[in-house]
Amino acid sequence: MRLGVLDVGSNTVHLLVVDAHPGARPLPAHSHKAELRLAQLLDDSGAIGTEGVDRLIAVVLDALQAAEDKGVEDLLPFATSAVREASNADDVLTRVKAATGVELQVLSGEEEARLTFLAARRWFGWSAGKLLVLDIGGGSLEVAYGIDEEPDAAVSLPLGAGRLTAAWLPGNPPDPADVKALRRHVRAEIARTVGEFSRIGAPDHVVATSKTFRQLARIAGAARSAEGLYVQRELKRESLEAWVPRLAGMTYDEREDLPGVSEGRGSQLLAGALVAEGLMDLFGVEALEICPWALREGVILRRLDHMVTA
DSSP: OEEEEEEEOSSEEEEEEEEOOTTSOOEEEEEEEEEOOGGGSBOTTSOBOHHHHHHHHHHHHHHHHHHHHTTOSEEEEEEOHHHHTOTTHHHHHHHHHHHHOOOOEEOOHHHHHHHHHHHHHHHHOGGGOSEEEEEEOSSOEEEEEESSSSOSEEEEESOOHHHHHHHHOOSSSOOHHHHHHHHHHHHHHHHHHHHHHHTTOOOSEEEEESHHHHHHHHHTTOOOGGGOTTSOOEEEHHHHHHHHHHHHTSOHHHHHTSTTOOTTOHHHHHHHHHHHHHHHHHTTOSEEEEOSOOHHHHHHHHHHHHHHHO
């Protein structure tokens, strides 16, 4: 069947269309994206304003048309941290449903971590052993660890690249004092969770998902996306540590001139790099592998699993 996943994230609303059936690898058929940056549309009370909701509705309607055009039989719509944490989340969901007919499922941070872990486990297989999976989004950071398809530990922290940029790095380029303060904040937040994972034991394989990690790996020398999904891409801590001060001295436009950094993402790249560096340092990771599958694929795989057991 042809499935569509509608992901309302903190940065992007992304429709992924795949051809899938239980027991088979989902095959991407179409991708439709719109940069919305919901996390930056919150007002002082933490609510998504009328203009933001109107823009979200318009983007969802566009995605619905694309899904219809591509013959999607079943649409799986969900929202993550930007909607989850908005003070008027219920009103936003009600307005979106009334205007579009789409009922967005709001995933908890732990659900995000667990579904992303499932996708990484299926991609790397059982031979990868104990997996530590890291995912930096626009609004939150997810960390999950385990040996099965359900992680033994999963947490979500408010350390998304977009959120941190808006709150901590107003300058372009940023003030060095602001960078130092954000680095301290990030590491303090991550350090609170390290013990929970350390007690379980060392992972056999560390992997990362998300656009932030892909872009960091690319500027550090990993293969271009055009070379395909199956090319191994790695990010070494040593390379990342060398890039962080360079990114801190660049403007948004200068970052977007770097290989693999997409338009509009230059502003968030430094905050994402500080989170990635903190994770690799505090978890004792010298190198990690980039996983092509992430949350959207996890949602699809869970849906297919339910079809088998239904």
